Amino acid sequence: MSHHEEKPSNANKLMWWTTLVVAVMAVPGFGAVVAFMSPTSGVLQLGVFVLACWLCTYLGMKLMSDPRMDKKIGK
Secondary structure: OOOOOOOOOHHHHHHHHHHHHHHHHHHHHHHHHHHHHOOOOOHHHHHHHHHHHHHHHHHHHHHHOOHHHHHHHOO
């Protein structure tokens, strides 16, 4: 770190960890709900689960890249 950079505050660290924990729980939760609601079974249901997890992750990354989110987290 250079002398001009500030260390992240504890609140920023807490927000980062909270976001990570919610994402880790939300992605497979969303995938499971979508997979169980789909009319498929077996390997197709697994494919629906994977695609739903991918979609959730993609949308979460888009949300986190929004400049307004940077301000909320404190970057």
